Amino acid sequence: MSIQQNVEHEPEADATPALLPPRRSGRGRLTLRRFARNRLALVGIGILVLLFLFAYVGPLVDKWGYNDHDFTAFLDGPSGSHWFGTDQAGTDIFALTTRGLQKSLIIGLLVGLITTTLAATLGAVAGYFGRWIDRVVMWIVDMLLVLPSFLIIAVLSPTFAKSSWLILVVLLALFSWMITARIVRSMTLTLKDREFVKAAKYMGVSDMRIIFRHILPSMASLLIIDGTIQVSLAVIGESSLSYFGFGIQPPDVSLGTVIADGTSYATTYQWLFWFPAGFLVLFGLAIAFIGDGLRDAYDPNSSNAKAQAKAIKEKGKSKDGESDEAAGQRVGSTEVLSQA
């Protein structure tokens, strides 16, 4: 059989059975495996889990509540009874930090997720379908962009003061997806004419499937990076709202309010500032690590996810397959013709 002779089999040596399960793993599993290979990302996950544990288990361990006042200790440094010290009203900083962290973790993650999902879906739909859908979505984007979001949230938040702080999450998310949506839309415009999208279309794949299976994963790097930034922005945005007295209303606290209160004492009573600020930084760091890991896991060209895999696969990989990938995607056929 001629074909059997022409087979461009790569050397068999690389197929270490332990690493190549007999069952085909789909993109999801493969991404997960690549993610798990990234040590920094795992550290990020670890930190995040610890933060959650700290935020929710901490108050159970601590004997002070976030609105208790210890009238025997004002502005006391960290000690046996007040692990993180107290503020000028005798409130336990440990209790404040854990309570604040609870809020900030939830707000940050939710806002990041909602914003990115909203931006990706609306941007891609607008770009892919075009016509009136595009016009309507872009009109909404432009309108939301010119509205002074900070003021609106500031004005509205007292109204919602009684209701759940989740409203704040929705409001924060509602005003931060537009620019990403615009970027996603313009990327979709170029992606939808690419051959792999056409190929899927001619296979009979439905439009929404194409968007979620081909178009959005192709811009995963952008979305993930944007998501991480949105998380940090949401925490900061909520903090700044809280700083002005909107957002999370007292007596409830968020990490932002605790930090804002402690800022003026940062040089004199350092525990007031450094403990909550340290947790905020830790949270941001964890998100950044996870984001990087996800991006590398999603991106088959990324050298990070591959680096460890290289030792296993090195032999089997043909060289040109690796080297021309970046150029190949952009210039397409001309690149191959021009190879010399």
Place this chain on the structure above:
Amino acid sequence: MSDTSQDSDTSQDSDTSQDSGTSQDSTTEEGLTPVIETSKEPAADRHGGVPPLLEVSDLHVSFPSEAGPVRAVRGVSYAVRPGEVLGIVGESGSGKSVSSMAVLGLLPDSADIRGSIRMDGRELLGLNDAKMSKIRGKDIAMVFQDPLSALTPVYSIGTQIIEAIQVHQDVDKVKARTRAVELLDLVGIPDPHQRVDAFPHEFSGGMRQRAMIAMAIANDPKIIIADEPTTALDVTIQAQVLEVLKKAQDVTGAAIVMITHDLGVIAGFADRVMVMYAGRPVENGPVDEVYYRPRMPYTIGLLGSIPRVDDDERRALTPIDGTPPSMVSLPQGCPFEARCPIAIDVCREREPELVTAPGANHPSACHRSRELMEGGGEGLLDPETIYPVPPVPEAHEIERLPRAERTAVLEVDNLVKHFPLLKGAVFKRRIGTVKAVDGITLEIKEGETLGLVGESGCGKTTTLLEIMDLTGGQAGSVTVFGKDVREVKGNKARKALRRDMQIVFQDPMASLDARMPIGDILAEPLKTHGWDRARTDARIPELLELVGLNPDHADRFPQEFSGGQRQRVSIARALALEPKLVVLDEPVSALDVSIQAGVLNLLDELKSRMGLSYLFVAHDLSVVRHIADRIAVMYLGRIVELGETKSVFHEPSHPYTQALLSAVPLPDPQKERARERILLTGDLPSPANVPSGCRFRNRCPKYLQLDAGDQQRCESEDPQLQSLAPDHTAACHFAEALAVV
């Protein structure tokens, strides 16, 4: 040659290569002069005893990379004499471009270059950029592959040529401009006085390349280095540009170093040829010698793997297995060993030198080249038979039926696709129509391959997309498997049709989602058409095996495969649902020749095994001749000739088909030199401005020979396809068969 030894590197390694360089030259001078004289090139006589103009000896180039140094060029030596044309052939990554960039001093600073490059006895290597700039463009000129990116878009063509002149010559602007106009006239730009002020975007691809050549010869260079000068161009334009290049050589008397992957172009154009593989020359000699008496398995394989327009027999091509080695970690021994059909133990241990084997009269780098003798014989190897010739696939039962008894899978009747040309920002008004597809009628029966050929811009791809869109087009009808697509309403019914017709795109990198492992890519059509997980999982290894890939590799991403392998994945995806019709849009044009052969064989075999029908779109006529049963030649949105492959190639009757066929270079030096080219004038007219009457008349060579009355007819009457023989039609008032291959 003798004066170089004192300058050359003292290392042992370079000495040996120097020797091989010497031997190669001596053979050229003594042994092979008669061969050169037999060729009709008068230029060949001139460089008998003349000292070489450009002499490259033992050139090594390596680039640093993460994985270690990439040794792109490993010991290249050649000499070019005045008026000589040296062809350098090789696949992508063989180091042919890098070696010429080194000559021009255009490599990045990070490149490590060793060896010697001498022009007229002067060492060029090590000169600083300022000194090299005095040489570049004056003594050594360059013609690049992509004329669009080689010309500055914001300056007019004239300004750029004037600049090229004034940099090296002390002339005033008026004189330089006059010279620029002369040059443009020389390279055949019509109306040069006006076109000199045109900008690059106003020129077509062929004209830009002419302008590049004009710029290259502006200062009477001694050497012109042409790096794939015609690769980006259509065949008819390629023929024009090669003609211009030849003319430029005649005018300036320059030597030409022609770098290309196209063995056909070299056959007709070069005096000597150097075949490169993995950064080294593996065979070197006069064109006739190398083409007719190759002594290196790689050259033999390369020559055997190209489909030829003059080849009637239906045969399988002989592909070279495997892919070129990585230039970072080259294996010990001969770099071709892994792909070589006649490799022996010594090939794994020692890399062969480029030497002339006893009995041969040109050098080749193979341990067994002494055994590779024409005709074979006792203890010898016949170059014809060292590659196992894959058997011609047995015809499917459908294919054995007479054509009239098979059912049609695709019928296109008078399909039209016009795009409006709009102007105005707020109120768009129509100022014209782009007639991309202007009435196409074709039919594909079961088990048949129809080749659709034509130059870029003739509407091939638009036709394909119109068919694949299943919308029915603006006028005319598309009937798939007996169903008119206009009647097919609703997504469900359309999806059912899509199941039986699949498409393979040109660029396998672009058509595979880079972020999906190929297992998922292959699963997509199955999932879409409702296969369950278990069946899908069982089907994927089957598919990979079908196209000759390792089923264990389903977890890998497309970029981990080479170009040929990726195209195999595309084909596997198209075949996943066992369709009846596969539409192939230039499926091999992005691949190297040795890989292309494997893919073509695969397509041929799958067709016979599964009884498929192909609509094969290509611009390469040799490929189409190899694979197609019937051929449709397209020009400016219309089919101008349609018929059985054999009769179209033997008796092309439309002047355009004749010109197209005559422009295809043959990888056969003697035939190629003896051929008459029918050169078309000008470029493909814009489909927005189709000439009246016959749309080909303003480029038609036949039109010029007609008398006024007949010309009138061409101008006023649009020719329809008329039957010339059973199953052979052409749209020309004066169709007449003419053998051109």
